[in-house]
Amino acid sequence: DTEVTQTPKHLVMGMTNKKSLKCEQHMGHRAMYWYKQKAKKPPELMFVYSYEKLSINESVPSRFSPECPNSSLLNLHLHALQPEDSALYLCASSQVFGRTEAFFGQGTRLTVV
Amino acid sequence: RKEVEQDPGPFNVPEGATVAFNCTYSNSASQSFFWYRQDCRKEPKLLMSVYSSGNEDGRFTAQLNRASQYISLLIRDSKLSDSATYLCVVPDNAGNMLTFGGGTRLMVKP
Numbered sequence: 581d582t583e584v585t586q587t588p589k590h591l592v593m594g595m596t597n598k599k600s601l602k603c604e605q606h607m608g609h610r611a612m613y614w615y616k617q618k619a620k621k622p623p624e625l626m627f628v629y630s631y632e633k634l635s636i637n638e639s640v641p642s643r644f645s646p647e648c649p650n651s652s653l654l655n656l657h658l659h660a661l662q663p664e665d666s667a668l669y670l671c672a673s674s675q676v677f678g679r680t681e682a683f684f685g686q687g688t689r690l691t692v693v
Numbered sequence: 694r695k696e697v698e699q700d701p702g703p704f705n706v707p708e709g710a711t712v713a714f715n716c717t718y719s720n721s722a723s724q725s726f727f728w729y730r731q732d733c734r735k736e737p738k739l740l741m742s743v744y745s746s747g748n749e750d751g752r753f754t755a756q757l758n759r760a761s762q763y764i765s766l767l768i769r770d771s772k773l774s775d776s777a778t779y780l781c782v783v784p785d786n787a788g789n790m791l792t793f794g795g796g797t798r799l800m801v802k803p
Binding site for chain 2: 613621622623624625668670672674680681682683684685686687689
């Protein structure tokens, strides 16, 4: 089973809203990632958690707040987003940080209005 | 030099053709390399992993050239369903991140 599950699949939120994206994997992977992808661009790394600890924050604005409650779950809390934050947000996991292939969830397509 | 570079294409090829893409990388210490396929508005899906000189899976062959620091992806007997963007992923200079190349778009025509 190489499944990474993300919810919701689609999200429309206002600039004053607070929402959360969720990601779950049951492959025993100890590294989990958030990526942001704009149209016709490759995914851009946002955050990496390794063994449930934040190991990389790619200078992401504080309106994006990641959380890793346990080894299977990864959340991305959103607050006061801007329209330019509209994108596909992808979660991924891998066995060991950076050294093996990552598997991606289907993504959450976020629109900020 | 970007850490991972790909020709964006698009590569327009007829069905049945053989097509190859290259991906150049800057980290000479990289030990693992990955090719992903991404369909429009979908997530990237792992196509091939390369840990040594190369890998082959059916119509797909990945080859690593460490001296010139590039990996290639060869697709034989192209199918319409091969139309997608192919993304190369290489750990970055810190040796511990998954950094994507810009992707190469392939269009297979009937």
